[in-house]
Amino acid sequence: MARVRMIKPEEADAETRNVYDGVRQQWGRISNFSQVLAHQPAALAGWMLPNAAIRLDNVKSDPDYVKIQQLVIIKTSALNRSAYCMSHNVALGRKVGLTEAQIKAAQGSDYMRSPDLDARQKAAIRWAEAVTLLTARDDADAFAAMRQHFSEKQIVELTVFCGMWNYSNRLCEALHVDLERPDKRIEFQHD
Numbered sequence: 001m002a003r004v005r006m007i008k009p010e011e012a013d014a015e016t017r018n019v020y021d022g023v024r025q026q027w028g029r030i031s032n033f034s035q036v037l038a039h040q041p042a043a044l045a046g047w048m049l050p051n052a053a054i055r056l057d058n059v060k061s062d063p064d065y066v067k068i069q070q071l072v073i074i075k076t077s078a079l080n081r082s083a084y085c086m087s088h089n090v091a092l093g094r095k096v097g098l099t100e101a102q103i104k105a106a107q108g109s110d111y112m113r114s115p116d117l118d119a120r121q122k123a124a125i126r127w128a129e130a131v132t133l134l135t136a137r138d139d140a141d142a143f144a145a146m147r148q149h150f151s152e153k154q155i156v157e158l159t160v161f162c163g164m165w166n167y168s169n170r171l172c173e174a175l176h177v178d179l180e181r182p183d184k185r186i187e188f189q190h191d
Helices: 014-027 032-037 041-056 063-079 083-095 100-107 119-132 140-149 152-174
Strands: none
Touching: 014 041, 032 041, 032 152, 041 063, 041 152, 063 083, 063 100, 063 119, 063 152, 083 100, 083 152, 100 119, 119 140, 119 152, 140 152
16 A cells, blocks of 8 residues: 555646646556655656657657667666566556567566667666666766667667656655556557
């Protein structure tokens, strides 16, 4: 059970209802994460902005990049042992076309040897690991691999995603955010 009360949509004040409208537009439903974060509507609105601009806008336009983003999220969440974030993002990874072997490789420590991941995916997962473990500052090789495969904009975006999911992982685990049933989890919404 969550350590703080979840703010149900029917109990929300006007400001929170407005933010919830945006959450529904992005994800089709109000997740337990959103109901906990809604204690600070500005934080929830702030979460949604980069999530839309960096991930959701790419779902249709660059599906290969979205797969890499999902691998970054999965690696970060696996390192932090965040059951909540893994429950949503493994399923979303499958939705965007990641294979079970790719998902499993991203979660493990031997991903660099995986025949199921390409060099670009491995570079992003390695970077996610370095960012999450706070070793990226001194890991010139990991950064060089990122420069080889990604634009500066993409490097920043993928690093933002690592930060966002480190934040999400810690919030969900610290506040014991309850897992939703599989049929109640978020989905990519399409126009």
